[in-house]
Amino acid sequence: MTKRELAIECRDLSKKFGDHMAVDQISLSIPKGAIYGFLGPNGSGKSTTIRMICGLMTPTSGQGRVLDYDIVKDTEIIKHQIGYMSQRFSLYEDLTVRENLDFYAGIYGLGGQLAEDRKQELIRMAGLEGRENQLASSLSGGWKQRLALSCALLHEPDILILDEPTAGVDPVSRRIFWSVIRTLAVKGISILVSTHYMDEAETCDRIGFIFFGKLLVEGTPQDLKEKYGLSSLEEVFVYLVQQEERSQSR
Numbered sequence: 001m002t003k004r005e006l007a008i009e010c011r012d013l014s015k016k017f018g019d020h021m022a023v024d025q026i027s028l029s030i031p032k033g034a035i036y037g038f039l040g041p042n043g044s045g046k047s048t049t050i051r052m053i054c055g056l057m058t059p060t061s062g063q064g065r066v067l068d069y070d071i072v073k074d075t076e077i078i079k080h081q082i083g084y085m086s087q088r089f090s091l092y093e094d095l096t097v098r099e100n101l102d103f104y105a106g107i108y109g110l111g112g113q114l115a116e117d118r119k120q121e122l123i124r125m126a127g128l129e130g131r132e133n134q135l136a137s138s139l140s141g142g143w144k145q146r147l148a149l150s151c152a153l154l155h156e157p158d159i160l161i162l163d164e165p166t167a168g169v170d171p172v173s174r175r176i177f178w179s180v181i182r183t184l185a186v187k188g189i190s191i192l193v194s195t196h197y198m199d200e201a202e203t204c205d206r207i208g209f210i211f212f213g214k215l216l217v218e219g220t221p222q223d224l225k226e227k228y229g230l231s232s233l234e235e236v237f238v239y240l241v242q243q244e245e246r247s248q249s250r
Helices: 046-053 075-081 097-107 112-125 141-153 171-186 198-202 221-228 233-249
Strands: 006-017 020-031 035-039 061-066 082-085 159-163 190-195 206-211 214-219
Touching (some): 006 046, 020 046, 020 214, 035 046, 046 061, 046 190, 075 082, 112 141, 141 159, 141 171, 171 190, 190 198, 198 233, 214 221, 214 233, 221 233
Parallel strands (some): 035 190, 082 159
Antiparallel strands (some): 206 214
16 A cells, blocks of 8 residues: 555554553554544553544654654644544533534634634534533533534544544434544545444444554454454454453563
8 A cells, every 4th residue: 555545554653651652563554535443442542542643742762644644743733634633521611502613713723714614514513503602611512512612623634533533422412423523534534533332343444453553453344354354343352452451461
């Protein structure tokens, strides 16, 4: 696969905090237009890897490129090419739905009719019609996530990076959120999403299992189940974790 066909590419990407190796030589290639799922428990290194890819954290070693831009040298360019949705609700709770969208439109330099058209389009996409004047603080977890997603998409990014976007959200809202994600992928947006929900991982084009900062294996959900002769991704992950724990105890 050529660089032009890749949305994200990392080689031996590592991050160390003192004596703690949070991310240990991760290498991955994410094709354009794909949904790539980063699967692993809390504290496994998913968020740290994502922050390095977004240009929000400098790697200790290794290399990474986003749309062929260097994650160390071209951080400002990358930030304008991606839509990033952090693990925590990162919007302004004392602002309304529309005011949050207005604020992010200003950050991305959108104005005039273009900004109005994008806001209306995203309000429809997220099902937020009728809630435009509602304070963000009064929204449920599922509605907050849809608003955060809308703000991340305002500038029409080529890549969408989501850090555990449905953590703590009810099952119905998770299903609706993922329906929106799949629609965006069909439109050609490349998506990197971290999760610890196996049912979400099943819907990804490719997944990578990360544990204690190491990428244990990656591939399509079906290929991984067939490779290990197991019927579910949860069984695959448990098997890989047990193997890794045994190797570390030797």
